[in-house]
Amino acid sequence: MKKLYIKTFGCQMNEYDSDKMADVLAQASLDHGDTMVKTERPEEADVILFNTCSVREKAQEKVFSDLGRVKELKRANPSLVIGVGGCVASQEGAAITKRAPYVDVVFGPQTLHRLPALIEARRTTGRPQVDISFPEIEKFDHLPPATVDGATAFVSIMEGCSKYCSFCVVPYTRGEEVSRGFEDVLTEVAGLAAQGVREVTLLGQNVNAYAAPMPRSDDATIDDDAADDDGRADFATLLEYVCEIPGIERVRYTTSHPKEFTPRLIDAYARLPKLVSHLHLPVQSGSDRILMAMKRGYTVLEYKSIVRRLRAVRPGLCLSTDLIVGFPGETEADFDATMKLIDDVGFDASYSFVYSPRPGTPAASLPDAVDAATKLARLRRVQDAIDTNAKRISDAMVGSPHRVLVEGAARRNTGERMGRTDNNRVVNFVGRAAVGSLIDIDVTGANAHTLRGALPADRPSRPAASHAGLEGIEAIVGPC
Ligand code: SAM
Ligand code: F3S
Numbered sequence: 001m002k003k004l005y006i007k008t009f010g011c012q013m014n015e016y017d018s019d020k021m022a023d024v025l026a027q028a029s030l031d032h033g034d035t036m037v038k039t040e041r042p043e044e045a046d047v048i049l050f051n052t053c054s055v056r057e058k059a060q061e062k063v064f065s066d067l068g069r070v071k072e073l074k075r076a077n078p079s080l081v082i083g084v085g086g087c088v089a090s091q092e093g094a095a096i097t098k099r100a101p102y103v104d105v106v107f108g109p110q111t112l113h114r115l116p117a118l119i120e121a122r123r124t125t126g127r128p129q130v131d132i133s134f135p136e137i138e139k140f141d142h143l144p145p146a147t148v149d150g151a152t153a154f155v156s157i158m159e160g161c162s163k164y165c166s167f168c169v170v171p172y173t174r175g176e177e178v179s180r181g182f183e184d185v186l187t188e189v190a191g192l193a194a195q196g197v198r199e200v201t202l203l204g205q206n207v208n209a210y211a212a213p214m215p216r217s218d219d220a221t222i223d224d225d226a227a228d229d230d231g232r233a234d235f236a237t238l239l240e241y242v243c244e245i246p247g248i249e250r251v252r253y254t255t256s257h258p259k260e261f262t263p264r265l266i267d268a269y270a271r272l273p274k275l276v277s278h279l280h281l282p283v284q285s286g287s288d289r290i291l292m293a294m295k296r297g298y299t300v301l302e303y304k305s306i307v308r309r310l311r312a313v314r315p316g317l318c319l320s321t322d323l324i325v326g327f328p329g330e331t332e333a334d335f336d337a338t339m340k341l342i343d344d345v346g347f348d349a350s351y352s353f354v355y356s357p358r359p360g361t362p363a364a365s366l367p368d369a370v371d372a373a374t375k376l377a378r379l380r381r382v383q384d385a386i387d388t389n390a391k392r393i394s395d396a397m398v399g400s401p402h403r404v405l406v407e408g409a410a411r412r413n414t415g416e417r418m419g420r421t422d423n424n425r426v427v428n429f430v431g432r433a434a435v436g437s438l439i440d441i442d443v444t445g446a447n448a449h450t451l452r453g454a455l456p457a458d459r460p461s462r463p464a465a466s467h468a469g470l471e472g473i474e475a476i477v478g479p480c
Contacts, residue, residue: 002029002036005045007066010053012254013109014086016154016203018051020143021085021112027144028116042070047081047119052088054169056356063088067100074102081105081119085112087173090132091360097128108132109174110159113142134160134175140184148195151407151436155192157185157238158204163257165284166295166363167324167355170205177205179212182233186241193247198436199405199420200242202253208260210235236264243274249438250405250422254280255322259297261306270313277314277467278348278424281306282322286341287334290327294363300341307345307480316467318393318423320349323382326375327355328366335378342385346477348393348423349449350386354379389477394425394446396476400468401440401456406433421451423467429453 004025008018022038025047029036042048048070052063063084074080083105084096090108097103105118111131118129139159146153160175161168189200204210211234214227226237233241235256242251251274256265258281269275281303285291288299311317323338354375357364404419410428411418419427419441427441428450441453467473474480 002034002046003039003044004036004047004049005039005042006049006051008051009062009086010051010055012154012201013156013203013205014051014053016156017086017109017112018049019146019154021049021051021115023144023147024113024115024142043073045080047083048073049083049085052084052086054087054091054173054358056353064100067103071100071102081122083107083115083119085109085115087169090173091169093132094130097130101128104128106130106132108134110134110139113139140180145191146188148192148197151197151405152199152201153192153197154201154203155185155188156180156203157207158210161205162209163206163259163297164295166293167327167358167361169358169361172360174205177209179210182212182214182238182241185238186245189242189248190245193245196436198247198438199250199252200248202238202242202251205255206257206260207253208235208256208262208265210238212238234262234264235260236262236268239265239268239272239275243272248274250274250276252276252278252424256281258283258303258306266306266309266313269310269317276422276424277316278318278320278422279310280320283341284322284324285327285330285334286338287330290330290334293329293366294324294327300337304341304344304480311473311480316423316470316473318348318470318473319345320424321345321347321351323350323352324355325352325378325382326370328363328368330370339381339385342382342389343478344480346389346393346473346480347386348390348477350382352379352382352386390449391446392476393423393470393473394449394451396469397421397425397443397451398446398469399443401442402427402453402468403438404441404453406435406437406439408435419453423470425449425451427451427453429455431455
């Protein structure tokens with residue numbers, strides 16, 4: 001039995017890619033009559049992979065310092081395979097093996113499916129292998145079927161990004177937007193549902209840029225009218241079909257972009273009850289001046305208009321977002337506008353960070369007069385305001401029944417169960433409940449990010465409304 005250690009940096013996309021790396025290596029081992037399992041201990045691994053991220057910070061340096069630590073392991077065990085994947089690999093390529101000659105393979109986000117072949121080539125040639133090309137969607141055709149662990153699963157529907165925000169490296173490291181085949185996505189989701197998955201999260205850098213040819217056939221399950229004039233399905237159509245798959249009870253997605261938030265997608269919230277009442281919609285800043293410098297392609301008013309229309313068709317919708325503070329040239333007035341937007345929308349959670357200049361991006365050459373302490377103080381104010389909103393929303397849920405999807409044991413107390421509400425809150429409760437069941441839980445207490453709940457037990461329970469307590473969310477978090 002071979003052992004694999006993977007260290008993952010960065011976002012959910014990277015977590016997903018790491019799972020796929022484990023899947024392809026496990027499959028390749030099986031094909032050779034062997035097995036490969038994951039280990040948490042690098043010192044007992046036969047293969048060590050770093051799946052890197054370069055969106056923020058000095059990621060390159062972090063990777064090299066981690067590599068320095070495993071160098072000794074390679075010295076002790078020359079057959080150990082060391083690989084570097086992800087966005088740093090994509091940016092640095094052969095520079096990695098030059099600086100760290102004990103690295104055996106370097107591969108990008110779009111070539112992870114070639115990992116077994118790269119490792120084999122390393123073995124037969126005796127030379128390190130580097131493949132950071134963008135062979136478009138080939139990756140999806142070469143991945144083994146997803147392995148299921150629990151009631152929820154991620155499904156990648158598109159790769160890359162073509163938006164070129166002035167601060168971001170992703171279009172350079174992951175390539176342009178490419179959508180996965182329509183039937184391919186539906187087949188994967190149906191396969192997951194058949195294995196007990198009840199909730200899928202559709203993944204991509206900009207899922208609402210999704211556009212893929214719809215198969216034209218006599219197959220009555222595919223409705224030709226759902227395609228656009230070019231015969232392609234958009235994201236709203238994909239959602240509609242995913243929601244139709246038997247066994248799938250909830251559909252989430254991340255990340256969407258405000259620029260492509262079409263009326264059809266807004267309308268999907270009116271038509272598709274399986275689409276959850278939680279949306280992660282990155283805004284980045286509340287100042288039009290900064291949004292323009294970031295090349296985001298929308299104004300604050302346009303963003304708020306999307307939120308207003310969404311909440312008109314889906315009362316109680318909770319929103320999380322991405323925010324960058326301290327973008328070059330951000331004034332106190334720009335920052336105040338961001339704080340105002342946080343109040344207006346009532347964001348429930350955020351991935352918020354201080355701007356980090358990324359080599360090769362246009363913003364990296366902009367003059368930046370704001371000092372580090374001011375940027376950190378702004379970040380703290382942003383996060384405090386969002387935590388306050390989150391607590392207000394949680395408090396409003398106390399005293400009502402909420403439907404949760406039971407995911408397993410509670411994280412802190414494994415004697416308890418944990419379920420997730422439609423609006424993405426963890427509820428811990430005592431009692432029996434099967435993983436994958438959708439049950440109504442009385443919410444009895446609230447922290448900012450988790451709730452306490454109780455099974456309705458022997459007394460009659462009011463049926464859970466999907467957003468009990470949150471119908472007038474504007475009154476709870478702010479007028480948008
Ligand atoms: N597709 C998403 C969108 O619509 O904005 C974003 C995906 S991006 C990989 C994830 C987040 O990383 C961004 O939303 C942004 O907040 C953050 N990010 C990207 N580049 C950054 C930088 N140079 N400094 C700080 N944060 C950054
Ligand atoms: Fe990055 Fe902007 Fe795309 S933040 S991932 S370039 S939408």
